[in-house]
Amino acid sequence: MSAGDRKKTACVTGGNGYIASALIKVLLENGYAVKTTVRNPERADRAGRPRDSERAEVVREGGGGGEARGPPDFVGGLCVVTLVRPELQGDGHVLDEEPWSDVEYLTGTKSGLWAYPVSKVLLEKAASRFAAEHGISLVTVCPVVTVGTAPARSARPSVLNCLSLLSGDEAAFGALRAMELSGMLALVHVEDLCRAELFVAEEAAAAGRYLCCGLNTTILELARFLTEKYPQYTVKTNLLFGELLEKPRVCLSSAKLVGEGFD
Template sequence: MSPGDTKRTACVTGGNGYIASALVKMLLEKGYAVKTTVRNPDDMEKNSHLEDQQALGSLEVFRADLDEEGSFDEAIAGCDYAFLVAAPVNIHAKNPEKELIEPAVRGTLNVLRSCVKAGTVKRVVLTSSVAAVTSRPLQGDGHVLDEDSWSDVEHLAATNSPYRGYPVSKVLLEKAATRFAEEHGISLVTLCPVVTVGAAPAPSARTSVPNCLSLLSGDEAAFAVLDGIERATGCVPLVHVEDLCRAELFAAEEDAPPAAAGRYICCPASGLRSRE
């Protein structure tokens, strides 16, 4: 940002989450004014890192809940960019439709409605997952998955896998967000990161980090997720959380033709190929 430029403002949903906490930190370091949301701002066990990050720049913390329509209005009001990172992640949900899939779609649309109300948001960056790409029958050796690939919701339903809710939720929230953005003239970019690792300000992580650490911890449930990824894709692709955050920021800011648009896999190198 050049001297004299007006400070840009970004909203990051779910600021006490693993990826979101790293993104908040990077935005502050880049000179952004940041507004972030958590379900309970008074829970210092989950939010103490946000208090620490206020030393880096302008950071406001707002209460918002994905299940409450309109609860993101205040946080997104006046923002130039909105980063939709918060999402249900209960991979082991007993009732994935009610506990994971429906809340994920509903919550995503709730935040997008707040973006429309704000009237200032230049671009929305949605963080999905490569789980929305890879959960499908592969077609022989050398089959390449790219941004045109989608996880097969009907195949997942037929397998009745206990982990089916997560990829299905990502597919359906992506498609719902895309339809909503087209109907309301929102500039939407979606990132689909692979297994994300690396240090972040949040005091805990619920998915990729404990899954990777299961190789040392012996946590069989966490390891089963890694095993499932390897069986589905033939590898366990990794991306560093800082690289993902840089991609998020690039996707928000890139307006030079051709402007960032659509869907991008965030993966350094593997059998998953992202368009350049």
């Protein structure tokens, strides 16, 4: 078999997750064979792929991983970015892939959702060190708050958080407010995110980190959008109290991704 005829293979960890299930669907639609790991293979119908697909294989996580090995063209893994930097005062800040959340500040203050961005920074930096030590080409896609429909039967918290303006779930809305403390509410649609990961996987020149952000907005702007777009539902205005941003003070830029040809 020539290199040009070789079947494309991808490995996606946590295949029954919200984003992973959508990614598996996109990969299958684009001709990839997919190996995915889940905690319970007997519930493989939750892994975001048709049961009768001959190009999808599900194996158990934590079982040694032997079945999932092989020469995949890329490994699907996503690191959700939540940038927290205390020195960003005032308005008009535009952040790209260079800055990281301030781990020392977060671990020192332990305020809000501090553990989440800390874990993501430590995870991505550990993966980068491992790749460098073993000669692996690592390209990282860093999405923001991800929304939209995916094959997984349960939505990730970010979807429930954004829908809290309609559901009235106070705990989910509280998490949404905590996200906005970084200076904006940054959103991306799950379909755009999966297309972006496929794009950088197939782009020979792709390297390093890529932010994937479709919209920088605020809770108030989101509430106004939902009120205008879906008047048949009622935005729970009782949640909109206290100090909320009118406009984003900070914006996350996907200029690197777009500059390399992604739409």
